[in-house]
Amino acid sequence: MKIIKQLFWIFLFSLLGTIVSELISSFIAIPGSVIGMILMFFALHTKLLDIEKVDSVATWITANMAILFVPSGVGIMANFDVLADRWWQLIIIMLVTTTLTMILVGRSVQGIKRRDDAKKLNKERMGD
Incomplete structure (x- = not known):
């Protein structure tokens, strides 16, 4: 259950970043994932979100980051x-x-x- 809660927080900030990205897309194009990371950084920095609420999943994602680059590599080879x-x-x-x-x-x-x-x-x- 702990992992699901931690994933929830990460996906929530990703969703918020995507929403903000769509709202500002007529002014400037910034990917939602980048905005989501910035929002999560500020939430962690200002203690609105405790690091313990995302620590395990974030550590796992960072340790297995190579997996996340496979779709990009396939896209490059396809194009x-x-x-x-x-x-x-x-x-x-x-x-x-x-x-x-x-x-x-x-x-x-x-x-x-x-x-x-x-x-x-x-x-x-x-x-x-």
């Missing part, structure tokens, strides 16, 4: 002729987005590290 004509565009997109992601993450980590180092230095100075 390979469409992708074969645009392979160079896909390569460029992957290179640009990977580079931008690495730069963004690197700068973010550097900024956070500098801030933490400054806090530690201030605490040391205050303690002296």
